[in-house]
Amino acid sequence: MNNTLLSLTIAIMFGIGTFLILRRDIVRVIIGLSVLSHAVNLLIVSTGVFYGTKVPIIANDGGHGVTEETGTIFNDVLSENILAPILAPGHSVAYVDPLVQALVLTAIVISLATTAFILILAYRIYEEYGTTDIKELRRLRG
Amino acid sequence: MDSFTAITLAVFLPFVLAGILPMVGKVLKNRIGWYASAVAFLSLMLVAWVAPAVIHGEDIHGSISWLPSVGIDLSFYGDGLSIMFGFIVSGIGLIIMSYSNGYMSTREDLPRYYQQLLFFMGSMLGMVFSANLIQLFIFWELTSITSFLLIGYWRNRPLSVYGATKSLLVTATGGLFMLAGFLVLQSMTGTFDIPAILQNESMIAVIKGHELFILALLLILIGATSKSAQGPFYIWLPNAMEAPTPVSAFLHSATMVKAGIYLVARMHPIFSGTDAWFILVSGVGIITMLAAGFLAFRQTDIKGILAYSTISQLAYLMTMYGYTTHQHPGIGVAAASFHLLNHASFKACLFLVAGIVAHETATRDITKMGGLRKEMPVTFILAVIAALSMAGIPPLSGFLSKEMFYEASLEMGQALGGSFTYMIPALAVLGGVLTFAYSIKLIDGIFLGKRPAHGLPEHIHDPGWVMILPTALLALLIVLFGLVPSIPSHYIVGPTAGSILSETADLHIELWHGFTPSLMMTIVTFVLGILTYTRYESIAAWQNRFNSRHPMISVNYFYDAAVDNAKNITSGFSSRMQPGTVKTYVTALLLLLLVLFIIPVIQISTDVIPAGLNFDIPPYEAILFTFMIIAALGAALLPRYIPAVISLSGLGYLVSLLFIYLSAPDLALTQVLVETLSTIIFLLAIVKIPQRFRERMSTSVLTKDILISSAVALTVFILMINATQGIVSPFESLSHYFIENSLPLAGGHNIVNVIIVDFRGYDTLGEISVLCLAAFGVYNLIHSRGEGE
Numbered sequence: 060m061n062n063t064l065l066s067l068t069i070a071i072m073f074g075i076g077t078f079l080i081l082r083r084d085i086v087r088v089i090i091g092l093s094v095l096s097h098a099v100n101l102l103i104v105s106t107g108v109f110y111g112t113k114v115p116i117i118a119n120d121g122g123h124g125v126t127e128e129t130g131t132i133f134n135d136v137l138s139e140n141i142l143a144p145i146l147a148p149g150h151s152v153a154y155v156d157p158l159v160q161a162l163v164l165t166a167i168v169i170s171l172a173t174t175a176f177i178l179i180l181a182y183r184i185y186e187e188y189g190t191t192d193i194k195e196l197r198r199l200r201g
Numbered sequence: 202m203d204s205f206t207a208i209t210l211a212v213f214l215p216f217v218l219a220g221i222l223p224m225v226g227k228v229l230k231n232r233i234g235w236y237a238s239a240v241a242f243l244s245l246m247l248v249a250w251v252a253p254a255v256i257h258g259e260d261i262h263g264s265i266s267w268l269p270s271v272g273i274d275l276s277f278y279g280d281g282l283s284i285m286f287g288f289i290v291s292g293i294g295l296i297i298m299s300y301s302n303g304y305m306s307t308r309e310d311l312p313r314y315y316q317q318l319l320f321f322m323g324s325m326l327g328m329v330f331s332a333n334l335i336q337l338f339i340f341w342e343l344t345s346i347t348s349f350l351l352i353g354y355w356r357n358r359p360l361s362v363y364g365a366t367k368s369l370l371v372t373a374t375g376g377l378f379m380l381a382g383f384l385v386l387q388s389m390t391g392t393f394d395i396p397a398i399l400q401n402e403s404m405i406a407v408i409k410g411h412e413l414f415i416l417a418l419l420l421i422l423i424g425a426t427s428k429s430a431q432g433p434f435y436i437w438l439p440n441a442m443e444a445p446t447p448v449s450a451f452l453h454s455a456t457m458v459k460a461g462i463y464l465v466a467r468m469h470p471i472f473s474g475t476d477a478w479f480i481l482v483s484g485v486g487i488i489t490m491l492a493a494g495f496l497a498f499r500q501t502d503i504k505g506i507l508a509y510s511t512i513s514q515l516a517y518l519m520t521m522y523g524y525t526t527h528q529h530p531g532i533g534v535a536a537a538s539f540h541l542l543n544h545a546s547f548k549a550c551l552f553l554v555a556g557i558v559a560h561e562t563a564t565r566d567i568t569k570m571g572g573l574r575k576e577m578p579v580t581f582i583l584a585v586i587a588a589l590s591m592a593g594i595p596p597l598s599g600f601l602s603k604e605m606f607y608e609a610s611l612e613m614g615q616a617l618g619g620s621f622t623y624m625i626p627a628l629a630v631l632g633g634v635l636t637f638a639y640s641i642k643l644i645d646g647i648f649l650g651k652r653p654a655h656g657l658p659e660h661i662h663d664p665g666w667v668m669i670l671p672t673a674l675l676a677l678l679i680v681l682f683g684l685v686p687s688i689p690s691h692y693i694v695g696p697t698a699g700s701i702l703s704e705t706a707d708l709h710i711e712l713w714h715g716f717t718p719s720l721m722m723t724i725v726t727f728v729l730g731i732l733t734y735t736r737y738e739s740i741a742a743w744q745n746r747f748n749s750r751h752p753m754i755s756v757n758y759f760y761d762a763a764v765d766n767a768k769n770i771t772s773g774f775s776s777r778m779q780p781g782t783v784k785t786y787v788t789a790l791l792l793l794l795l796v797l798f799i800i801p802v803i804q805i806s807t808d809v810i811p812a813g814l815n816f817d818i819p820p821y822e823a824i825l826f827t828f829m830i831i832a833a834l835g836a837a838l839l840p841r842y843i844p845a846v847i848s849l850s851g852l853g854y855l856v857s858l859l860f861i862y863l864s865a866p867d868l869a870l871t872q873v874l875v876e877t878l879s880t881i882i883f884l885l886a887i888v889k890i891p892q893r894f895r896e897r898m899s900t901s902v903l904t905k906d907i908l909i910s911s912a913v914a915l916t917v918f919i920l921m922i923n924a925t926q927g928i929v930s931p932f933e934s935l936s937h938y939f940i941e942n943s944l945p946l947a948g949g950h951n952i953v954n955v956i957i958v959d960f961r962g963y964d965t966l967g968e969i970s971v972l973c974l975a976a977f978g979v980y981n982l983i984h985s986r987g988e989g990e
Contacts, residue, residue, distance in 0.1 A: 074914030172975035
């Protein structure tokens, strides 16, 4: 999708995430990692969008292939890109890239796992050392 | 069983049987050494099984395809040279492992000891039978590694560790030079196969005329000399004496240090007959022979004397293999091969005697010994046989090969003419004189003279038969080879020399061969040797004085300085590279990534950007983007944790909204669920962390960070603009497959879901495992609380 503002938004999110992971406070770093993972996910998905326009869900066509759509549910402009299937029968369909979406779906779930883990790690670090300052921790470790 | 199978078994059985040695050790307990000896015996029998065919002039060659695309096969080649080494390695191996049963205390870690010995034996056999240069290199380095392990057998002695490290640094580095030499050789010939080169005379002619000839020769010789402790590389061998004495006898006198000699002999047909070969091989050999023989005088440790003597004797072999002229490429080959065999027997025997003496007297210092002949008569006789053979006294085997050395030196001198006619034989005699002197010193210092009043245990006696018998077997061979030289010459030395010279060598080694010039040289050697021996102590004292006055004139000094410097430099480097602050690493990584991204982007399409900007979007998208940026800024700038986390969570929900616009309903759903969960986890964790720390950012830090962040943002922006410009991909997207087959193959309408649960089901399994691991991690972290107190 050729959308400059979308690119700009994602780029700004990258910038903010980067700024956050350069902080000394562990909690800020974790927040930064979350922002960065959002940005990465959006980046990947948005690169898959230019390939087509339609949601990658195949209409029920009796199992004879994927190139023909058989029915419509909604017909307004706003829903056109969102809800499938939306084309009249007989039309060819160009789906958006389903592979990048599958990748990102996995990434979202994994980032939940890692975020949970590092949060608890930060919590334990605070319990053990009484600080969340990375520099101070480095000094305590010697 | 054909010969190839037998060789393959001889090489790999030691590895396999050493692998199960710890299990066998549980049953046999302290008798595990006999199991190892049995394995060595098995290898010896397998080598003996293929020997008759080789002695009759047949070469064994076979291979198993391994990496055919790069011309590397697992292939074995057996000719006279390989068989001789095969006999030495497995035969001495058998003797050493039997002897170790008496030598090694049952308190030692016996399984580790014997396992490493067997690994070494297998590697060494693999090396000498290798038909492929790369395979030879692999086994070569394996012998370096096993040698490293065995030298460092007593892990908690600093000297052992020092010696082991030194040997590994020198020999393994030399091995890498050798590998480079092999690659140069391959670039000239196009093959790694050794017999293919050896049996192709036109190819050898091409090599000799090639401009890379000298380079290949130099690189390979660096490998050979480092392994055989020649030239400046000698320094590792004296320190290797920290190994248990049977190991020194096996690896560092009889077999492993001869790997370099083996390589020289193996490469002899390819490189010999040139001036470079003579100058490099014989030159290094003669210098080492004299220097090491001279330095042996200063040693007071009996193993130290033997170490320097080994270096000197190996240098004999180098010198002889190096004797070559254009007309007669292999003047010294037969002599060298015979001396190689003799040296393996008498030096191993001497080491075993040294082991016995050290075992009984609890010291290795020759100045504290003397007069042991009465208490250890059997050991005394064995020592005399071995030492006199080394000194070259008739009728022992060493006499014969030394005579041949003199003959070859005479011939070489005459071939070169001019001043060389006398110089080369004179240098050879000088080497013999030094050898004679330190050989006599060994007997005189340990067994003759008067027993010192104190410093030695009260009761010293010959050891049990377990240690005597293997030593006696070697002594017996020395006498046998001396009295009946036709046995070794016909069955071992002849085929060896024949395979190196690729013609049937006509060898007539006889004990008495008239008053030849070489006999005169021998007599001169004895006379001068006795004279030198009378000055032995003063020479040693002079060396000690010289050494203490000029500590810097020593290769060891440079080695130590180099190793110390390397340690300092690398530790300085790594402490600078790894300051431990996360920020430094992140910054470095980010900047590297930026450079890596921006270079190709600029290269591909600088012209695309101006044309492709598109600000034409529906207003609701613009609103969404604005909110997202506000939420992200909030997460970054809100000073307290909880508002920042709430802002982050808002960003997450906005992202899920954006996923809907990007035609990704599944992602939107997942994102909503995940965001809800992660907000809950965030809040749960955050409320437990009081916000005590607040970073005060100085302007310079702030500026720097903002600059880095902006650079990242800019790069991503440029990257995305380019990525969405419709660059034609060089290959078809995988996605087509999923779109086309989702319904027919998997029967699912939602392509993304089908990919997740069906096509890429294993990825999802991995994802679930990550979740599980994270859950375990969280659980354990929480439960580890309070354990430290």
